[in-house]
Amino acid sequence: MIRATVLSGLGHAVFVAVGLLVYVMTTRIGHQRRHPSAAVGWVLGIVAFPYLFVPLFLLFGTRKLARPVRHASAPAQAWPGEGPPWATRLLASMELAPAVRNHSIVMHADGGQALQGLLATIASARQRLDVCTYILAHDEVGDQVAQAMLQCVRRGVTVRLLVDAIGSLRTPPRMLRALRRQGVQVRRFMPLLHNPLHGRTNLRNHRKLAVADGQRLWSGGRNLASEYFEGRPGQPAWVDLSYEIHGSLAAQAQARFATDWRVASGIRLRKGQRLRAPHAQPAPPATGPLAQWLPSGPDHADDTVHALLLAAAYHAQRRIVAVTPYFVPDDALLDAWCLACRRGVQVSLLVPACSNHWLADTARERALRELTAAGAQVWLSPAMVHAKAVLIDDDLALAGSLNLDARSLFLNYEAMTAFYDPQQLHWMSEWSAQLIAAAHPYAARRPSWGRDILEGVVRAVGFQL
16 A cells, blocks of 8 residues: 555656646747746646646647747848838837738727628628638627628628637527538637647637728627627617728738638648738728738737837837726736836726626736826726727827737737828827716725735636636
8 A cells, every 4th residue: 555655646746747848848849938927827737736737738728829930130120111110110020011001991989880881891892701700699790790791602702701619609500500501611710629729729819800802801899799889689889999991901911811711720831931912912002091910819929919019118208098898918018008107108098897707807906006006097988898999199009809918918819900090090099088088087996805815816817818
């Protein structure tokens, strides 16, 4: 019995050692850079509860699919693109496509207008239509979009629909099967079972877009469900933001969709392989609104939007305005915004008083207290705000699918658009000012001992997942 106990203890130690070795091999050799708190959490979990955390790490542990591909002279090159030099040079160093001129950009704060814009984008397709969404609901909006895609198929348009497997868990399988039977190509991104990319189950596709022929783009923060557009019976629509773009940016978005489509089938881009538009596109106009497509996620070696937000915090001279449903930033971004406040930049943050995720509301409290203590203005909206937008001075505005939380910043496939044109900057400034005018200020309160522990635990767990 004593010998068996010793062997059991030795086997346990070997299992823990192997688990730690797997962690080191995956994170170091695979360039899986992590926040220190995330790294400590995984290591402590593997040591304390190896039989639980080793399988969890193998299932959820991968954070990046791409490795850095660097050209030594890239950061020093004079980037030919337009826009704020500090932003365009940084984005060029991360090998993102430059900002381009477009024929037109229309912003949609009203849900009814956003839905009409989406349906018009779908109806404009003549050769190819690509649709990507996190949630596809079986409700009035979801059914309208499904019927619009089927009408495209009947006209001879090639239609591809990419839905996130977790986000669309409530989508009836019969709905997707019916679309397939009638000619829509459908793929589910990173399913829990039969995932073609093992160990990547935690990497969700949160991008929302519809691209017609690489010429028209509809994108933003709205999922394809009624609450994001017109509301449900007895409930108002959520505050959200989307936009239509006619021009060269659509080709960049379609090229990104093509890579996501390949990943959903288990195919990854080889190291150094470049994105290409599916077919030849007309040259961008010489004049027109300037915008830049900013994908972020495991398919990029850098955390592109996070890096841009950090740089923006140190370059901002007058103001930073942010609208987000969930605010659980990492320490680096939170510290950067607090430092911006202390050097005289007016930081304004709008979040819903009560979002649709109580865990996010609990985890955000520490960050909100730190921001207000540094001098930021934090506003609580009485309505559910699902829009994601950041405005830096009068130089740069971001809008898209990325929430200001660790999951969106470091794990999800996300897509933002950077707007540099005065017209879009003015529109977003007025839009955010109207939301703030209808909100009430956040009052920081010192938490109890138990509440402080709860906030820390929720924040730590939320960062890992």
